[in-house]
Amino acid sequence: xxxxxxxxxVDVTNRSGIHARAATLIAELVRGSRCxxxxxxxRERVDGTDVLQILSLGTRCGEQISFExxxxxxQRVLDALVQxxxxxxGEDEEKIQEAENPQ
Amino acid sequence: xxxxxxxxPEAIRAQLTATDKEGAIREMVQAxxxxxxxxxxxxxxIIKAILKREELGSTGIGRGVAVPHTKHPSVDRLVGxxxxxxxxxxxxxxxxxxxxxxxLLISPPDCPGDHLRALENISRQLRDDTFCxxxxxxxxxxxxxxxxxxxxxxQFA
Numbered sequence: 001x002x003x004x005x006x007x008x009x010v011d012v013t014n015r016s017g018i019h020a021r022a023a024t025l026i027a028e029l030v031r032g033s034r035c036x037x038x039x040x041x042x043r044e045r046v047d048g049t050d051v052l053q054i055l056s057l058g059t060r061c062g063e064q065i066s067f068e069x070x071x072x073x074x075q076r077v078l079d080a081l082v083q084x085x086x087x088x089x090g091e092d093e094e095k096i097q098e099a100e101n102p103q
Numbered sequence: 104x105x106x107x108x109x110x111x112p113e114a115i116r117a118q119l120t121a122t123d124k125e126g127a128i129r130e131m132v133q134a135x136x137x138x139x140x141x142x143x144x145x146x147x148x149i150i151k152a153i154l155k156r157e158e159l160g161s162t163g164i165g166r167g168v169a170v171p172h173t174k175h176p177s178v179d180r181l182v183g184x185x186x187x188x189x190x191x192x193x194x195x196x197x198x199x200x201x202x203x204x205x206x207l208l209i210s211p212p213d214c215p216g217d218h219l220r221a222l223e224n225i226s227r228q229l230r231d232d233t234f235c236x237x238x239x240x241x242x243x244x245x246x247x248x249x250x251x252x253x254x255x256x257x258q259f260a
Contacts, residue, residue, distance in 0.1 A: 016215040020170055020222060021160045024197055031197075051164035051197060056230055058223030060216065 003035075008078045009066040010085045017061050022089040023054040029080055035071025037081075104220040106185075106228075106251040109208065113138035114184035115244040119192070119205070127192045128153050128171050131184055131207040138184075141209070145177040149209060163196025167239060168229055170222060172208035181217045183208040185247055187239060203239045204229075234259040 012018060018026070030037045030048035037048030039057065041064075046053035048067070059065050069077050084090075114134040121127040132150050135141045141149060152173040156162070163169040169192075184207050191201030206225050210218040229235045234254055241247045253259065 017219045019215070019219060020162050020164065020172070024160050024164065027165075027197060052166055052168065052226045052229055055164065055222050055226035058219060058227075060219060 003070050004072070004074045005068070005070045006074045006078050007066060007068045008082055009064055010082055012059055012061055012063050012065060012085070014085075014088055014091065015061050017063070018054060018057070018059040018065070020051070020055065023051045025084060025089055026054055026081065027051045029084065030077065033069075033071070033073055033077040035069045035074045035077055037070075037077060038068045040066040040068060104217070104224045105255040106224065107255055109181045109183040109217075109221050110251060111135060111138045111140045111182060111184055112244070112248050114140060115247050116184070116186040117241055117243050117247055119186050119188040121188070122190060122192060124157065124192060124194050125150075125154060127186070127188065127194075127202075127205065128157075128207070131171070131186050131205060134184055134186070135182060135207075135209070140178075140182045142177060145175070149173065149175050149177070153207070153209075161195040161197070163194035163200075163202050164226070165196055165198040165200065166229070166235065167191070167200050167203045168206070168235070169194045169196065169202040169204070170206045170208065170225060172210070172218065174212045174214075174218075175209050176212055178209050178211050181208065181210045181214070181221060183221065185238075185251065187241055187247065204235070228254045228259060231259040 038045045041057045121130050153171050156173050162171050186205040194202040
């Protein structure tokens with residue numbers, strides 16, 4: 001039996017790129033799914049459940065990253081991942097700045 | 104970017120005594136102060152900023168590794184240190200494991216590029232299980248420094 005497989009590519013627009021918190025959110029989302037998700041950048045492929053591997057891609061603002069999902073809820077997971085990027089990982093840049101620079 | 108570009112050798116700690124998140128962060132920031140990499144009057148502000156960042160989500164990234172970090176206006180370049188805890192620290196990591204290996208980073212505001220490159224280097228090197236295991240087993244700052252140098256010279260991965 002052939003499992004459903006889907007791919008999606010997104011532009012990284014967060015000014016800090018795929019930083020630690022963003023990588024954690026991606027891994028949490030993938031861990032909560034019923035499919036296997038790989039992140040692909042410049043022909044390098046890593047496991048979407050592993051924050052360390054996601055960070056090792058060093059994805060910067062302005063670059064592109066692809067997701068390949070295989071399994072039951074592949075489409076739903078890819079939709080959620082794309083939404084995560086569209087929502088800028090839930091970040092309000094001003095609030096993050098404030099949190100990181102308490103005066 | 105190499106470890107030598109951001110890790111302060113004098114601030115490396117092989118035996119953290121703290122057993123909780125705040126204590127571990129405090130010990131590492133104090134090590135940076137002792138090494139002359141941050142100013143004494145900024146110590147509390149830096150610790151507070153790193154703890155604030157942890158509230159947004161743990162920087163325990165799994166495999167017994169954490170990368171506590173913050174941006175802070177008191178530094179003009181990326182500064183960092185490495186620490187090992189043999190007993191492990193509860194860091195609320197994604198995989199539920201305690202953390203033995205820490206890379207703490209403080210970067211200037213509006214310099215996300217260097218921070219990301221440091222994270223990339225750390226995580227790329229730690230993908231090598233041997234390097235990761237050797238670091239966690241290191242018993243002295245010199246041993247950690249030597250492992251970082253070897254990684255910088257591409258002797259792992």
